[in-house]
Amino acid sequence: MNGQIVIGLNTVWMVIATALVFFMEAGFAALEAGFIHSKNSMNVIMKVLMDCCVGLIGYFAFGFAIMYGIHGQGGHIQWDGFFLKGNFTFLGLSIPVEIFWLFQAAFAVAVATIVSGAVAERMKFGPYILYSFLATVIIYPVSGHWAWAPTGFLHQLGFVDFAGSTVVHAVGGWSALAAILVLGPRRGKYNADGSVNVMPAHNLPLAALGAFMLWFGWFGFNPGSTLNALDGSLAHVALTTNLAAAAGGVLATLYTMRRYGKADPSMAINGALAGLVAITAGTQVVSALGAIVIGAIAGVIVVEGVGLIDRLHADDPVGAVAVHGICGSFGTIAVGLFATNGGLLYGGGLHLLGVQALGLIVCSVWGFASTYVVFLLMKKTVGIRVNRDEEDEGLDIAEHGVPAYASNSEIPAQIADMSEYFAKQMKEANVQA
Structure with missing residues (x-):
């Protein structure tokens, strides 16, 4: 086939895949807004929006260069990629570097967004930005360089993380844990005796809609990571992605029915997401049956993981640490077990499993430690937590001056003043006319 036609097909495919991945931000926004109190739902959506706006600029200016720009050998090391300038032939792409950048930028934004839900309902808006x-300038790019760049040491060791169970999800999940440990729990979440108070979601249907949107976007996240419309594994990647999600949802539902006597909707939602997170590393290298097993195990792990994080008094309103940190870690290790070529269960020995464990540990420690330092420095300087009155009032009003649901809240004084002002202006205009 003509080379220009191949490049054209690949480019069109990657534009579609990138749009799907970017659409996942809408899924994150709906999921997180639905899982928390209504008085904070607009605030968390604003955080996700800023992930997109600030994150894209940061990754364009610096992040991409840190992740992919270092190349060369010996004394001829070059560093390109700042503001997307430089020579990228060493990447061996069959697509324009612009769409490769945009695809990776959507991944970078997702890492930050994983943290946004975990810190919901009590973190200041400015420090979050x-x-x-x-996160998009340094935290994600460093782990991404190690695992995916041609010069990355994990990549050269044979580390398998096809679409980011470690690089995106484990890094984002363990970063979320670091953030909430520094930030502290929401007021009223834990009693003096250590017992936990349930803070129910204000809109589970919205959260479920967000999960469906994320599932839909994952068809760009995983299949898009082929970077090639003609890749023979494209259909297999889509298949394993879908089967793992389904298995995760089924097992999380059945497990909660067995354990609690009820099918917990929030756990079913997170179960499907857990399956998606877990399969992301090995989606290309495991069988369809292996994907079902991985997804099913993740569906059980996430239920226990949410409970474990709560018992540690690490307040995570949306289950981000369990879904992304714990299940992303499991999915990375699962490659060393279930990969049909090199996996322990297929006679491959311990080599791949060891490489997977090393990659997971290095990237997870980096994500946790770097985020912990960032949050601690912000806490000591600009402060990261709203005050008691603002937390009680809700961050929609305290940080943005508007409620998410005006019909259920008093219109703030400043909004009423604005309404009066515009009404007066219109009246004067009509008199003049």
């Missing part, structure tokens, strides 16, 4: 910028 600063974290989001740093």
Whole structure:
């Protein structure tokens, strides 16, 4: 086939895949807004929006260069990629570098967004924007360089993380844990005796809609990571992605029915997401049956993981640490077990499993430690937590001056003043006319 036609087909496919991945931000926004109190839902959506806006600029200016720009050998090391300038032939792409950048930028934004749900309902808006910028400029790019760049040491060792169970999800999940440990729990979440108070979601249907949107977007996240419309594994990647999600949802539902006597909707939602997260590393290298097993195990793990994080008094309103951190870690290790070529269960020995464990540990420690330092420095300087009155009032009003649901809240004084002002202006205009 003509080379220009191949490049054209690949480019069109990657534009579609990138749009699907970027659409996942809408899924994150709906999921997180639905899982928390209504008085904070607009605030968390604003955080996700800023992940997109600030994150794209940060990754364009610096993040991509840190992740992919270092190349060469010996004394001829070059560093390109700042503001997307430089020579990228060493990447061996069959697509324009612009769409490769945009696809990776959508991944970078997702890492920051994983943290946004975990810190919901008590973190200041300004410091969060600063974290989001740093996540896309340095935190994600460093782990991404190690695992995916041609010069990355994990890549050269044979580390398998096809679409980011570690690089995106484990890094984002363990970053979320670091953030909430520094930030502290929401007021009223834990009693003096250590017991946990349930803070129910204000809109589970919205959260479920967000999960469906994320599932839909994952068809760009995983199949798009082929970077090639003609890749023979494209259909297999789509198949394993879908089967793992389904298995995760089924097992999380059945497990909660068995354990609690009820099918918990929030756990079913997170179960499907857990399956998607877990399969993301090995989607290309495991069988269809292996994908079902991985997804099913993740569906049980996430239920226990949510409970474990709560018992540690690490307040995570949306289950981000369990879904992304714990299940992303499991999915990475699962490659060493279930990969049909090199996996332990297929006679491959311990080599791949060891490489997977090393890659997971290195990237997870980096994500946790770097985020912990960033949050601790912000806490000591600009402060990261709203005050008691603002937390009680809700961050929609305290940080943005508007409620998400005006019919259920008093219109703030400043909104009423604005309404009066515009009414007066219109009246004067009509008199003049």
